Amino acid sequence: MSEKKLQSIRGIHDGLPAEVARWQRVEQAARRVFGCYAFSEVRMPVLEPTELFVRSIGEATDIVSKEMYAFTDQGGDQICLRPEGTAGAVRAWLQGGLTRSGTQRWYYIGPMFRRERPQKGRLRQFQQIGVEMFSAAGPIEDAEVLAMAHAFLSELGIPGLNIEINSLGCGACRPGYREKLTSYLQQRAGKLCETCNERIVRNPMRVLDCKVQSCQQELTDAPEMVAHLCDGCDDHFTGVQKGLDALAIPYRVNPRIVRGLDYYNRTAFEIVTDKLGSQGTVLAGGRYDGLVQELGGPATPAIGFAAGLERLAMLLDDVPLATPDVAVVVLGEEALGYSLAQADVMRKAGLSVVHCGGGSAKRQFKVADRELVRFVVAVGEDEMQAGVVTLKEMQNGQQQRLPVSEVVTVIKGQLL
Template sequence: MAGKSLQSIRGIHDGLPDEVRKWRRVESAARRIFGTFACSEVRLPVLEPTELFVRSIGEETDIVSKEMYCFVDQGEDHICLRPEGTAGAVRAYLQAGLTRSGAQRWFYIGPMFRRERPQKGRLRQFQQIGMELFGASGPIEDAEVLAMAQAFLTELGIAGLRLEINSLGCPECRPGYRDRLVEYLNARADRLCETCNDRITKNPMRVLDCKVASCQAALTDAPEMVGHLCDACDVHFTGLKAGLDALAVPYQLNARIVRGLDYYNRTAFEFVTDQLGAQGTVLAGGRYDGLVESLGGPATPAIGFAAGLERLAMLLEDDEAAGIDVAVVALGAESINYSLTQASGLRAAGLSVVHCGGGAAKRQFKMADREAARFVAVIGGDEMAAGKVALKNMASGEQQTLTLAEVIRAVSA
């Protein structure tokens, strides 16, 4: 490799310290908020059987036909890097025999992989947070899941988000709506893009989600699922909206929110921003009561959502506290060992500390500045003799000579 530049794979990037700090903020907020809703964290494998996604997502979808990273291993097993988390969560739920164990509230954090065209906020390896609730069928549970998602985003301090909701109906009411929609689309096929014309027979509801301007113009008065709900779905959707009102979660109806697979039903939702251009969805989810059964389990109601860490990180303010707590500057060779013990004592108290290595004072102070240290602990012969540290607050310029215990209190305040 000598003489050649090393580059990462297109669409797969390194998480460097500044970005990882933001990821950790997102992860901490997720664990904190999801925990208050009695959700437990699960760790799911990155490698899954390819068949799991063929069965759950569908062989004709773009994810399976174009985007999955699949291979055959030495044992002739067909393996893939997981493109999303829900199917793996369902597999784990069934494999663990939890279908008779009451409601299961899970969340997970980890990498997903899709070979899609890289664009702003979309990568071929991306970090995702997902939440799944198995065994709860009512609109109240749906409202609480949406409230949890809102609380999570609020905890992150992301402003300018709006919650959009829709109902996708159920196997009872959707076929009649589908027939009306197909009739409407066929009458306007010459005004629809090639992809939408292909979807008319395969997946007509996906046409409603097309972003092509000519298609949007042709869909102005398209029939909407919310106007064709059966009584049970209408009661469920009304209950969801009442629950959101009771929880003071603001929302807007968006009848164009759709999902591409038949096992999705009733509640569908997205948290959307105008800060990321055309790809403005920050967190999305919905009810998928048919998925567990489609993968060989008993009929099981379920709802979940997912959000990409990279997209969330793009919406976070820079962390003003990104620097370290203390930089230790040792003046003179005789103070090196004493300064090392002081640095060790500060770390034992949970503070982030860099020892500047001794040597020239100018070099050490430059290093402290580069590390964006909040405090600098200066230790020379006088400080060592007194068993103390000269602590300088870099924000105020104030300097005090303190014991180690007093330094810890001052820095931790």
């Protein structure tokens, strides 16, 4: 097989040990913080019915029309690789019969798939951490979800983060705003990019999110949703801000925040950084009160957010790879079985152990050096006959002979 054929698919890459160590740090922080807010982990399938996303995300969205990996399987079913997690979470919540189970707080970690143009921190297969809260009706829930997102990123120690919030209105006030925005955009259509012209008809609010500089110049005086909210949405948005103020969480209102998916309403938010260039959003979400009903369930208020694991990992300081605690060196073939048994004893006691495989002592100690272990347990025929091992501390060269029953205690005591 040629080298070219062995290359991975463009936009899909392997998670090698150094990168996985960063992912694990993000995952551990998520589980720790989300658990403090009484959220529970769920695991959903990668394959979903295509119709689920057509109904929830919207057939005219870029995700469904351009980016989703959808196909017909051997049985004739229309299925896809999930492009996002919220719709699948709603499906799971409905199928699980949880509509009368009170507030459900979920989070999930796993791969998503979108055939978009690969760029810094954006891949066609990417890892995502998502949060969903069902039966969350008021602004207090919104503020707490935002507080949890802020606590999660603070736990990771990511610098230079800014929280931006907006209100997208609701079914009562958004149609009137959409009409005003559409009229404004149509008057400037000739100066907007091709993508924005397509969006004027399909989803005019997405034009506000365009990153093309010439388009942004034309949008300077565009009408803003926050100035056209109904009384209910205005009160809700004010309540969110009061909650964040009470928690001393800094934020700013950004009227240009929109969501690329049709099911969002009222509160929308992003947490951005200047460390990733123009595509600096590291966490985004909002309220989606109509999605459950759109998918056949009862009217249910809900809110959630998602964060790209790879993008978060890029912002972390170096995470040292875990190294083994002990290397076992065997001196002579006669003691090989004995050395394997000692390695097994130490592993069962919770130590990380690498066996150097036998052969010359020089080669085995080179292996131990390469593994960066702190201790070497050396065994030969003499040690085997006496029921002991020779324990060497690699940093200072000190060594001692110990009974097998004591070696684990000594090693653990010095690792603390």
